[in-house]
Amino acid sequence: GQNIDQPTEMTATEGAIVQINCTYQTSGFNGLFWYQQHAGEAPTFLSYNVLDGLEEKGRFSSFLSRSKGYSYLLLKELQMKDSASYLCAVMDSNYQLIWGAGTKLIIKP
Amino acid sequence: DGGITQSPKYLFRKEGQNVTLSCEQNLNHDAMYWYRQDPGQGLRLIYYSQIVNDFQKGDIAEGYSVSREKKESFPLTVTSAQKNPTAFYLCASSIAEGLGFDEQFFGPGTRLTVL
Numbered sequence: 106g107q108n109i110d111q112p113t114e115m116t117a118t119e120g121a122i123v124q125i126n127c128t129y130q131t132s133g134f135n136g137l138f139w140y141q142q143h144a145g146e147a148p149t150f151l152s153y154n155v156l157d158g159l160e161e162k163g164r165f166s167s168f169l170s171r172s173k174g175y176s177y178l179l180l181k182e183l184q185m186k187d188s189a190s191y192l193c194a195v196m197d198s199n200y201q202l203i204w205g206a207g208t209k210l211i212i213k214p
Numbered sequence: 215d216g217g218i219t220q221s222p223k224y225l226f227r228k229e230g231q232n233v234t235l236s237c238e239q240n241l242n243h244d245a246m247y248w249y250r251q252d253p254g255q256g257l258r259l260i261y262y263s264q265i266v267n268d269f270q271k272g273d274i275a276e277g278y279s280v281s282r283e284k285k286e287s288f289p290l291t292v293t294s295a296q297k298n299p300t301a302f303y304l305c306a307s308s309i310a311e312g313l314g315f316d317e318q319f320f321g322p323g324t325r326l327t328v329l
Contacts, residue, residue: 109256113254136315138317145302145323145325146322146323147304147320147321147322147323148257148304148320149320150317150318150319153315153317155315192256192257194256194257196316200316201259202257202259202318203256204256204257204258205256206254206255206256207256
């Protein structure tokens with residue numbers, strides 16, 4: 106079966122750096138997405154990786170290793186507004202998105 | 215402004231009643247999707263449509279039905295056959311399927327509670 110694993114919850118301090126990991130086992134691979142979802146709201150797109158390596162976008166970076174079936178989302182200079190759930194999703198060989206359960210990130214002052 | 219709208223935000227229904235959730239987009243996207251989100255679980259695909267008058271079942275289509283009569287609209291009906299309908303329902307759209315990078319844009323969601 107297809108599986109996406111992420112930690113359920115993480116806590117970090119305002120101004121610090123946090124890394125949210127995602128491991129996957131899917132039928133094929135056509136890219137990995139990270140979305141942010143505030144409680145009770147719609148997910149919004151953060152990043153996309155299809156080749157190995159690091160993609161940087163402001164305070165957020167995302168890394169992919171296809172051989173290891175592994176990705177992480179790195180958030181720098183954490184702000185209180187970064188408190189949200191972070192969803193990892195993989196596009197499989199049928200171009201369907203397989204979603205992880207999400208990681209709830211709690212930011213403390 | 216382009217975007218996706220879902221209505222209503224909150225919906226209450228009695229057990230045994232069918233209910234229809236609205237989803238409209240003005241992004242001119244071909245593909246539209248319905249997901250269900252439950253606490254502690256990832257988004258699960260109910261139905262998707264790549265073109266008008268055509269749609270496919272997702273992983274959990276039982277107890278649900280959809281139509282795609284217009285490009286802009288993709289309503290979801292939760293029927294009385296759905297065993298556990300209380301959930302947060304999200305509609306999404308994207309430019310096309312099968313092109314690798316295909317960002318999905320989400321509506322604000324409808325929280326359905328069946329009493």
